[in-house]
C-alpha cells in the first residue's frame with residue numbers, strides 16, 4: 072500500500088513538474104492561445120438553449136422596461152447595467168434618445184443585421200425584499216427570442232443575477248469594431264449552492280474601502296453572494312467598535328488604517344444592492360493578540376519557569392470578565408451586520424500558553440476540566456450560546472468540530488485543511504451543515520494559470536448519502552492577507568475566484584476545463600473592461 076501511494080505521489084509530482092513544460096512545448100502560432108468566446112456566460116447557466124440567430128444591440132435603441140413588481144434594487148441595477156453596457160460599446164450612453172436619432176441609427180444598423188434588440192422586460196413576480204439571505208431565491212428565466220426579451224424572477228435577487236447574465240450575453244462583433252450583438256437564447260438558471268463566498272482578511276494587511284468596493288463589483292460579476300469579512304486577527308484590529316473604541320485606537324496598525332462605522336455601513340449597503348451578504352468573522356479564542364493591546368486581561372499570560380514571560384496566548388476563559396465583554400461586543404456585531412450568520416473562528420488555538428498559566432490550571436481543576444480541548448469547549452459553547460440568544464447562527468472553523476466541542480444543531484462547520492473527503496464526510500454524517508474552503512486558498516500560488524486547481528474541486532466530492540450532500544451549503548475562496556495589500560489584492564483574486572464561482576453556481580456536470588478556458592478568457596477581458604484588474608488566466612493573448 073505504502074509503495075503504491077508513493078508511486079501515485081511520484082506520478083502526481085512528475086505530472087505537476089512536467090505539465091508546464093509540456094504546455095511550453097506547444098507549437099506556437101501567432102495570436103492568442105485561447106481566443107475569447109463571444110457572449111458566453113460565466114458562471115455557465117444551469118440550462119441554456121441557443122437559437123442560432125444573432126441580433127444587433129445598440130444602447131441608444133434599447134431600453135429596460137419594468138413590467139412586474141418594482142424594487143429600488145432593480146432601479147439601481149438598471150442604472151448600473153446601462154452604464155456597463157455603454158462601457159462595452161465604448162460609446163456614450165444616453166438615457167433618453169430622441170426618436171429621430173433612433174430611426175436614423177436603426178436604418179444604418181438594419182443594413183447589416185435584420186434584428187435589433189429593443190427591450191428587455193423585467194418581470195419580478197414576487198414581493199420585494201431588502202436584504203439578501205441564505206434562503207434568497209436567485210433563480211431567473213431569461214428569454215431572448217425576439218427583439219423584445221423577458222427576464223422573469225420571483226425575487227429581486229434573481230433579477231440581479233439575470234441582469235448580469237444579460238449583460239454578459241452582449242458582445243463585440245470583432246476586436247476593432249464597436250458594434251455589439253446578442254445571440255438569441257433561452258436561459259433558466261439557478262445556483263447549485265446557496266452559499267458562494269469570498270473571504271478577505273483585512274487584519275494581516277489593511278485593504279482600503281475603495282478596493283473592497285471594487286472587490287464587491289467583481290463578486291457580482293461572478294454571481295458570488297457572501298463577503299466573509301475576516302476583519303480582525305492577531306496583527307491588527309481595524310474594526311471601530313462603538314462600545315469599545317480603544318480596541319481599534321490601540322489595536323489597529325495606525326489610527327487611520329481602520330473601518331469606521333460609516334465605512335462598514337457603506338460596504339454592507341453596497342454589497343446588499345448587489346445581492347451580497349456581508350458575514351463578519353470575529354475569530355476567538357485564538358488569533359486575538361491585537362484585542363489584547365487595549366484589553367490585556369482578556370488574554371492568557373504565558374509563563375516560563377512560573378513567571379509571566381511577557382507573551383500573551385489565546386483568550387483567558389478563566390477570566391469571568393471575558394464573557395460580559397464578549398456579550399457586549401457580539402450584541403454590537405449582530406446589530407451592525409444584518410446578516411443572520413456570524414463566523415466565530417475557533418481555529419488554531421495554541422494550547423501551550425494555557426498549559427503554562429497557573430490561573431488556567433487552577434480554573435480547570437476547580438471546574439473538573441481535564442483537557443485543553445475541554446477548556447476550549449467550555450469557552451466556545453458560551454460564545455455560540457450568546458450568538459444563538461442574540462437570534463443569529465454561528466459558523467466555526469473545522470478545529471472546533473474536530474476537538475469534539477458540542478455544538479448546537481445548525482452550527483455551520485467550515486472545512487479549510489486536511490483531507491477534504493474524510494472531513495466533509497465526518498461533518499455531514501454528524502448532521503452539521505458544511506462549508507468548503509480546503510481547495511480554494513487564493514494565497515497559495517502555483518505556476519501560471521493556477522485557476523485550474525480551483526476548477527478541479529467539487530464540494531460534493533466525498534462519499535456520503537443524499538442527506539449528507541444536502542448539508543453542504545457551498546464554499547468560499549479565501550484571500551488571506553499576509554502578502555496582499557491594495558497593490559495586488561484584486562489581481563490575486565480575479566479571475567482565479569471565477570473558477571470557484573463556477574464550481575459553486577453551475578451544474579455538477581460543468582467541469583470541462585478545456586471548454587472553460589475560452590469562456591474564462593472572455594470573462595477576464597470583460598472584468599478588465601469593467602475596471603477589475605483581473606490577471607490573464609491561461610497564457611498569451613490580449614483584451615481590447
Ligand SMILES: *[C@@H]1O[C@H](CO)[C@@H](O)[C@H](O)[C@H]1NC(C)=O
Pocket residue numbers: 108109110111112121125254
Ligand atoms: C453568437 O453568435 C456568433 C455568430 O454566430 C458566434 O460566433 C458566437 O459563438 C455565438 N455566441 C454564443 C454565446 O452563442
Ligand SMILES: *[C@@H]1O[C@H](CO)[C@@H](O)[C@H](O)[C@H]1NC(C)=O
Pocket residue numbers: 138139194196223
Ligand atoms: C410576468 O411573468 C408571469 C409568470 O411568467 C406572467 O404570468 C405574467 O404575465 C408576466 N407579466 C408580464 C407583464 O409580462
Ligand SMILES: *[C@@H]1O[C@H](CO)[C@@H](O)[C@H](O)[C@H]1NC(C)=O
Pocket residue numbers: 437438439
Ligand atoms: C468536580 O468533581 C467533584 C468530585 O466529583 C464534585 O464534588 C464537584 O462538585 C465538581 N465540580 C464542578 C464545578 O463540577
Ligand SMILES: *[C@@H]1O[C@H](CO)[C@@H](O)[C@H](O)[C@H]1NC(C)=O
Pocket residue numbers: 473489490493494497
Ligand atoms: C473522521 O471520523 C473518524 C471516525 O470517527 C475518525 O476516526 C477520524 O479521525 C475523523 N477524521 C477527520 C479528518 O475528521
